Amino acid sequence: MTLGRITRILARDIRFPTSRALDGSDAMNLAPDYSAAYVTVETAGGLVGHGFTFTIGRGNELCVAAARALAPRLEGRDGDDLLADMGETWRHITGDSQLRWTGPDKGVIHLATAAIVNALWDLKGKAEGKPVWRLLSEMSPDEIVALVDWRWLSDALDPGEARARLAARLDGRLARMAALRAIGFPAYTTSAGWLGYSDDKLRALVRAALGQGWSHFKMKVGGDLADDIRRARIIRQEIGPDRKLMMDANQVWGVDTAIAQMRALAEFDPWWIEEPTSPDDVLGHARIVRDIAPIAVATGEHCQNAVMFKQFMQAGALRFVQLDGARLAGVNEVVAVLLLAEKFGLPVCPHAGGVGLCELVQHASYFDYVAVGGSFEDRVLEYVDHLHEHFAVPVIVRDGRYMPPEAPGLSTEMFATSLEAHAYPHGAAWAS
Amino acid sequence: MTLGRITRILARDIRFPTSRALDGSDAMNLAPDYSAAYVTVETAGGLVGHGFTFTIGRGNELCVAAARALAPRLEGRDGDDLLADMGETWRHITGDSQLRWTGPDKGVIHLATAAIVNALWDLKGKAEGKPVWRLLSEMSPDEIVALVDWRWLSDALDPGEARARLAARLDGRLARMAALRAIGFPAYTTSAGWLGYSDDKLRALVRAALGQGWSHFKMKVGGDLADDIRRARIIRQEIGPDRKLMMDANQVWGVDTAIAQMRALAEFDPWWIEEPTSPDDVLGHARIVRDIAPIAVATGEHCQNAVMFKQFMQAGALRFVQLDGARLAGVNEVVAVLLLAEKFGLPVCPHAGGVGLCELVQHASYFDYVAVGGSFEDRVLEYVDHLHEHFAVPVIVRDGRYMPPEAPGLSTEMFATSLEAHAYPHGAAWAS
Numbered sequence: 065m066t067l068g069r070i071t072r073i074l075a076r077d078i079r080f081p082t083s084r085a086l087d088g089s090d091a092m093n094l095a096p097d098y099s100a101a102y103v104t105v106e107t108a109g110g111l112v113g114h115g116f117t118f119t120i121g122r123g124n125e126l127c128v129a130a131a132r133a134l135a136p137r138l139e140g141r142d143g144d145d146l147l148a149d150m151g152e153t154w155r156h157i158t159g160d161s162q163l164r165w166t167g168p169d170k171g172v173i174h175l176a177t178a179a180i181v182n183a184l185w186d187l188k189g190k191a192e193g194k195p196v197w198r199l200l201s202e203m204s205p206d207e208i209v210a211l212v213d214w215r216w217l218s219d220a221l222d223p224g225e226a227r228a229r230l231a232a233r234l235d236g237r238l239a240r241m242a243a244l245r246a247i248g249f250p251a252y253t254t255s256a257g258w259l260g261y262s263d264d265k266l267r268a269l270v271r272a273a274l275g276q277g278w279s280h281f282k283m284k285v286g287g288d289l290a291d292d293i294r295r296a297r298i299i300r301q302e303i304g305p306d307r308k309l310m311m312d313a314n315q316v317w318g319v320d321t322a323i324a325q326m327r328a329l330a331e332f333d334p335w336w337i338e339e340p341t342s343p344d345d346v347l348g349h350a351r352i353v354r355d356i357a358p359i360a361v362a363t364g365e366h367c368q369n370a371v372m373f374k375q376f377m378q379a380g381a382l383r384f385v386q387l388d389g390a391r392l393a394g395v396n397e398v399v400a401v402l403l404l405a406e407k408f409g410l411p412v413c414p415h416a417g418g419v420g421l422c423e424l425v426q427h428a429s430y431f432d433y434v435a436v437g438g439s440f441e442d443r444v445l446e447y448v449d450h451l452h453e454h455f456a457v458p459v460i461v462r463d464g465r466y467m468p469p470e471a472p473g474l475s476t477e478m479f480a481t482s483l484e485a486h487a488y489p490h491g492a493a494w495a496s
Numbered sequence: 497m498t499l500g501r502i503t504r505i506l507a508r509d510i511r512f513p514t515s516r517a518l519d520g521s522d523a524m525n526l527a528p529d530y531s532a533a534y535v536t537v538e539t540a541g542g543l544v545g546h547g548f549t550f551t552i553g554r555g556n557e558l559c560v561a562a563a564r565a566l567a568p569r570l571e572g573r574d575g576d577d578l579l580a581d582m583g584e585t586w587r588h589i590t591g592d593s594q595l596r597w598t599g600p601d602k603g604v605i606h607l608a609t610a611a612i613v614n615a616l617w618d619l620k621g622k623a624e625g626k627p628v629w630r631l632l633s634e635m636s637p638d639e640i641v642a643l644v645d646w647r648w649l650s651d652a653l654d655p656g657e658a659r660a661r662l663a664a665r666l667d668g669r670l671a672r673m674a675a676l677r678a679i680g681f682p683a684y685t686t687s688a689g690w691l692g693y694s695d696d697k698l699r700a701l702v703r704a705a706l707g708q709g710w711s712h713f714k715m716k717v718g719g720d721l722a723d724d725i726r727r728a729r730i731i732r733q734e735i736g737p738d739r740k741l742m743m744d745a746n747q748v749w750g751v752d753t754a755i756a757q758m759r760a761l762a763e764f765d766p767w768w769i770e771e772p773t774s775p776d777d778v779l780g781h782a783r784i785v786r787d788i789a790p791i792a793v794a795t796g797e798h799c800q801n802a803v804m805f806k807q808f809m810q811a812g813a814l815r816f817v818q819l820d821g822a823r824l825a826g827v828n829e830v831v832a833v834l835l836l837a838e839k840f841g842l843p844v845c846p847h848a849g850g851v852g853l854c855e856l857v858q859h860a861s862y863f864d865y866v867a868v869g870g871s872f873e874d875r876v877l878e879y880v881d882h883l884h885e886h887f888a889v890p891v892i893v894r895d896g897r898y899m900p901p902e903a904p905g906l907s908t909e910m911f912a913t914s915l916e917a918h919a920y921p922h923g924a925a926w927a928s
Contacts, residue, residue, distance in 0.1 A: 121594035162553035171603015216774040219751035319651035342648040344803040371776040
């Protein structure tokens with residue numbers, strides 16, 4: 065089918081009052097209101113792409129405004145042309161030199177770019193009648209390599225080598241697609257361990273999660289050390305010695321503090337410490353990696369762009385790559401980071417949760433498994449059991465594994481009624 | 497005098513249509529409209545602080561919106577309390593966890609923080625009747641150290657060592673203040689070398705600058721290599737072998753390209769190459785430093801925060817620290833970077849130009865000279881001869897040197913008539 069012109073790009077401020085129950089509370093983010101700067105790309109042919117970036121409340125209006133500032137770069141353009149060369153389209157969207165100054169390639173303008181780029185990929189999936197994970201998984205190595213802006217990455221991985229590495233994984237794509245559909249993708253849960261929950265609620269949630277078949281559990285740390293120790297002891301008691309316990313400090317420590325705190329928490333055998341310090345501190349993470357081994361370091365949900373991920377990999381500053389599909393500038397930049405991770409032999413365990421991040425980022429992991437990394441080993445996709453009911457194609461999680469969707473698009477579309485009720489500040493959810 | 501409550505924080509979108517003459521054009525920023533997200537902090541006592549961040553046009557509205565999002569953190573608070581502990585006030589402004597998510601500590605929200613923090617410092621200078629450079633230069637080491645958020649910096653420089661290093665420079669402060677007032681601070685000019693200018697205009701501007709006493713000249717590179725070579729030859733012919741020629745690529749190269757291009761331009765004896773690649777690429781810069789020596793690497797105008805500067809210094813990835821007083825989150829974070837640079841033995845040569853950056857950032861260099869670095873060696877402050885006429889206390893440049901202002905405040909106040917004429921989009925400058 066023909067899309068025709070992009071007739072309109074609409075950006076909406078959607079917020080959920082999650083802070084009322086302290087869902088999602090951690091040492092840095094005390095009371096988040098999960099929010100989406102939600103973008104629709106409308107075409108003359110009638111097909112609509114849906115995408116978003118994620119924030120935790122105040123400031124969501126800035127991402128909405130930034131999406132509106134980017135919209136004129138696409139409005140009026142031919143939709144089929146734009147989708148036919150998504151690499152060029154990505155460079156065009158990110159190439160407004162005046163807007164770029166406000167990043168560059170980071171923060172509000174980059175988050176808004178993610179919303180728009182993801183909406184275009186949702187549109188592309190719908191136009192081709194495929195879920196985006198499969199659309200990507202069926203691309204040739206040349207087509208995949210063409211999605212990436214290599215300018216600042218090729219010192220670590222040049223496009224020719226990326227093409228060769230992808231070609232080497234062509235064999236087995238179909239078998240891996242079948243395996244994925246049969247058994248799903250491994251996951252872990254963060255729903256139990258938020259800082260704001262009481263010990264009793266924590267214990268009850270861990271038990272409930274065990275009953276649901278979860279084998280990896282993540283807890284928030286970085287408050288008072290005695291509290292962290294008490295809560296870690298509860299979880300380790302409940303899950304036993306063999307299941308994995310991960311910890312997440314949400315950036316609150318300095319480098320030396322991170323090392324000291326993790327030595328104190330080592331007795332609970334954490335598999336990884338996530339965001340031990342500033343997400344900008346590549347060299348600091350590298351030192352933490354060396355000083356707390358065998359505890360691994362995971363980071364990425366605030367890693368601003370592929371240039372930063374490149375350095376984390378070059379410096380040996382992380383062991384688990386927790387890319388975020390709404391902080392990186394959409395699918396194109398996610399593909400870049402997947403290719404880099406494969407080159408450096410690092411597993412990608414995307415950040416999810418919030419609102420819609422599980423729906424969005426599962427596509428990255430499936431594509432990674434089928435066409436890039438080619439393995440489940442050490443891969444776990446984050447799962448948080450919040451707000452899925454607002455999505456037209458919600459994630460399916462069974463026995464602690466994600467099952468891939470077959471519906472066309474990027475799974476980013478929310479119900480119109482949900483959008484209306486959670487429009488900020490006048491939707492019904494905010495009226496009370 | 498007593499300031500009383502902060503009654504209102506107003507953010508204005510101020511833009512100058514500089515793209516019409518290609519002032520400020522370079523390889524990345526083809527047609528900038530120099531702009532300010534301009535903030536006034538009004539107090540019950542009547543004193544007003546003025547501050548801004550700088551952008552190059554589109555997207556300025558995002559910084560204005562972000563300043564408005566931050567304003568409620570200060571409005572209604574007691575102004576004297578806020579100014580009495582600027583370290584705590586800085587942490588309070590940057591500590592809204594929901595807004596922080598949209599950075600964190602970078603991009604639009606960080607630029608807006610700069611505007612507000614700088615307005616508070618202008619207010620503090622006016623309240624104490626001193627230019628900010630002198631206000632800082634008369635602080636004790638303890639007071640200076642208390643301005644900085646050390647959480648993510650202390651692995652490179654801890655507050656105790658910073659205090660000791662500042663104390664070791666106490667002797668000589670008065671003599672350096674006198675020297676500064678007598679002979680001024682060394683500067684260089686970027687007014688001649690913009691990419692958009694013709695060869696004839698370039699030659700004429702270089703000759704004019706020579707006549708004004710300039711000894712350091714910066715040209716933009718990163719377009720076509722043959723053009724870069726031709727323009728470098730013109731400038732080197734005009735300035736002779738002894739004056740300094742600096743080059744600025746404004747991030748357009750990848751790491752390997754930067755090395756190759758600078759080898760090709762080495763015959764013109766550049767003193768430094770500025771922004772050879774992505775401003776986020778610490779490790780890439782470190783490689784360029786090693787591979788193009790003795791040409792030095794300078795960067796910083798897009799260095800997003802002190803954590804990034806810390807790593808550039810730890811990795812030996814830059815030789816000249818070009819901090820920007822409106823991209824770092826105002827005076828407090830500038831002080832942090834000055835202290836780090838002194839520890840690592842690196843000269844600070846602030847980025848200036850645009851609109852008001854010269855006025856703003858001169859205060860950092862004077863304070864650096866009097867109380868931190870204590871030397872003129874290898875220090876040059878950028879100067880661009882544009883838009884100074886809009887400022888109540890414009891910079892004074894004589895014989896290629898900046899002369900320090902004595903007027904109270906941060907020199908950030910623009911004339912009300914200028915603000916009105918350049919209000920975007922309805923001011924007179926935009927009506928035509």
